[in-house]
Amino acid sequence: MRSPQSLRNGGGSPSPHARIPTPHHHFHSTVSVHKLKRFNSLILVFRLSTFCFSLASAVFMLTNSRGASGSDSPRWYDFDAFRYVFAANAIVAVYSLFEMVAAVWEISRDDTLFPEILQVWFDFGHDQAFAYLLLSADSAGTALAITLRGTDTCTATSAFCIQSTISIALGFAGFLFLGFSSLLSGFRVVCFLINGSRFHF
């Protein structure tokens, strides 16, 4: 993870493109473009990881109903916290998919999907909000899973509890990668505020 202090460009020798006013908005050195592509690729990897874990978590929770008859066997949607886990992971999966499209667009076309200022704030704001949402849901799910462990629900159908636990663990992994994405998009916001451009190297 690059600290924003590394922005400094070696103290007394700032990079040329930052000092000379550029006549066109999209004029940047090839080195800078190359580094930006690497940075965007890293974001894409984190988005992909978030998407995979969130989707897996949502699918694990969705398929967590034991017994075809379903008369007294536990189902995930009978529990508020498990519904919350499913909803939060599904939302994050959809959001990550959209952000992956945005990242691929930016890597392939050298331009952001939305106007630049909107894009950096949109990314950072949603990363933060959804990270809080996902952590909240997974914590609630964990509390319920721990409570259920001693009850009849888990002793009778232990597969239900195991699958819930796996789903919640996958959700926490998704939260971790969403947190990394949030750090990177926060870094982009700061770069944008300092340089007036996401070309920050």
Add this chain to the structure above:
Amino acid sequence: MRSPQSLRNGGGSPSPHARIPTPHHHFHSTVSVHKLKRFNSLILVFRLSTFCFSLASAVFMLTNSRGASGSDSPRWYDFDAFRYVFAANAIVAVYSLFEMVAAVWEISRDDTLFPEILQVWFDFGHDQAFAYLLLSADSAGTALAITLRGTDTCTATSAFCIQSTISIALGFAGFLFLGFSSLLSGFRVVCFLINGSRFHF
């Protein structure tokens, strides 16, 4: 650490005090000092609110044991999630108390408790981490409280469940004010990165 003033590589309009090299570190216009004091007072109010709500939440949870005999009456420390709520709120209360001291110090002495760069990053980092911690604990507590609502624990001793719910609600209020503090300290970090000083106006 060198001054991050060299961060700004043109491409904007830096504030006057960032451009003119100041002979002394503490030389700033009185207007700027006055505005900084107002900003710090706002932070202090948020810190105080966070402290009050977190402390109230922790105390409400701590005193939540029904029945002197304690043989079969519910006690808060029998539940993992309620222990988590208490611990998170106690940690945030202690942290807020410390930050209140730091804010009062800064208002009265016009200087930060730690070196400036350390202080802004310390505040922002801890605000973020503790906001996640508090939200996670309160979500876990909520999930447990909802689960308990239908059980014998709540029908036999409803005061226990009501007091738990109040404690968790106070914790959410504390989280809200901690989130506001986190926004302000994030703003300070960005100001520090841009101007090389927390004097940002």
